[in-house]
């Protein structure tokens with residue numbers, strides 16, 4: 001998994017590319033979120049467009065990231081869910097937890 | 113493996129797509145050559161551009177096709193060898209047997 | 225579950241990287257059965273979870289301990305067995321990841337995924353040690369997405 | 378050849394379609410070693426030939442007979458073993474496919490390819506029946522293309 005990180009209007013946008021799965025992408029996701037928080041980020045948007053596979057460990061990291069960011073008074077939101085990731089959030093009922101966007105401008109605006 | 117067959121200036125051009133390997137493409141290649149011969153073809157050009165893998169059975173079928181066509185007074189030539197197929201013809205010294213072309217017009221012209 | 229006529233058997237060392245190897249074998253094996261991509265995807269995901277558990281909880285990532293995967297067809301069902309060398313656990317006592325109290329827990333969704341993605345899953349603990357999980361998928365089933373949505377109320 | 382520390386073991390029924398399965402396992406296993414694509418391609422081709430022979434000549438395409446493939450690393454060499462349940466043959470008595478008299482023969486290039494693509498190949502015939510072919514590739518070798526060209530004068 002490769003992770004891209006950029007800033008836009010005070011929001012840190014993370015874009016993982018590849019698998020978010022046990023032993024590989026899960027750790028990379030955690031590291032990136034912690035790096036962003038250490039750099040002072042409050043609001044994080046994770047663009048999942050290029051996430052090809054997410055297993056239960058990947059979902060676990062997403063949930064951990066969510067609680068960590070929220071506990072620090074920030075917000076974590078999701079952008080561009082691929083259909084299979086959407087399916088997985090549905091069956092785990094995590095759609096009720098995450099705010100999900102299909103449009104980057106709208107997602108960025110939502111943090112105001 | 114998928115086989116395309118067309119005619120140009122009295123030459124039958126076969127274009128196998130995919131693997132020419134034991135149990136699959138090798139049989140398809142043999143069938144196509146026999147079909148062409150039964151339809152009256154004398155000169156056959158095999159375009160290997162889309163051949164992804166060729167094993168010893170595939171090479172065997174190519175040699176069989178060559179001898180069958182030649183024994184009937186026709187000619188069998190090759191067009192667009194991918195580098196790995198080229199390597200295989202090199203190590204088997206079959207480059208000395210087959211006439212190989214990189215340009216379809218030139219290949220077609222060679223049959224005159 | 226009756227005898228499994230193995231089509232393919234695979235054994236790997238207990239390293240997470242090897243999960244991809246198992247998944248690719250499952251994928252190519254299912255291609256031979258001409259299963260549609262979606263069905264094949266969800267079966268592959270269930271197998272990932274089973275192998276991840278075997279590596280992590282069963283063999284505790286000891287690379288010298290093996291995970292064995294057997295892939296076969298019995299009575300029109302795809303059957304996949306995943307065996308480890310661990311000391312087992314009690315599958316009856318697992319928390320439900322959909323309970324509000326568990327919704328934000330980082331773990332505990334692997335076996336839940338296997339149940340959602342497959343038509344049957346059962347555990348067997350061998351007297352000589354080692355856990356076997358058997359995953360079953362009916363081939364006549366329609367899209368797996370439907371099964372999941374039905375099941376997740 | 379010393380003990381083989383298996384990284385991956387795979388067993389398949391004797392059907393030609395399963396050759397793709399073996400090749401994909403070899404490919405993914407070699408990717409983990411970060412071998413370059415070319416080296417990996419030629420090793421995969423050698424394994425195809427070994428498995429094709431095991432299916433065709435060894436097990437005579439009896440789908441109930443198994444071909445077992447073991448993939449491992451020993452002393453920096455990639456070692457791949459392919460075992461069948463056949464009755465063996467005499468590897469010493471094989472015609473040279475480069476002899477002018479053999480150049481246009483349809484068969485007889487499989488073992489020749491294995492020799493060209495690998496750094497070592499040897500046969501073992503088990504007393505209880507079955508042929509084992511061991512293929513070895515040194516990892517420090519440069520491009521396999523070079524080896525081939527050197528070899529084919």
Ligand SMILES: Nc1ncnc2c1ncn2[C@@H]1O[C@H](COP(=O)(O)OP(=O)(O)O)[C@@H](O)[C@H]1O
Pocket residue numbers: 056277278281282283308310311312313318330331332333334335336355
């Ligand atoms: N193969 C196994 N061997 C031993 N324990 C296991 C095995 N598979 C699952 N478990 C136990 O069941 C629990 C739940 O597994 P699972 O639903 O996959 O979630 P997670 O792996 O995130 O904990 C694990 O935490 C572990 O205690």
Ligand SMILES: Nc1ncnc2c1ncn2[C@@H]1O[C@H](COP(=O)(O)OP(=O)(O)O)[C@@H](O)[C@H]1O
Pocket residue numbers: 168430431434435436461463464465466471483484485486487488489508
């Ligand atoms: N695993 C095997 N079991 C029995 N005989 C074999 C095996 N592998 C090779 N042979 C014998 O060696 C011969 C040469 O094999 P090979 O070089 O691969 O060419 P081909 O398969 O085209 O004949 C085969 O024809 C067969 O008689």
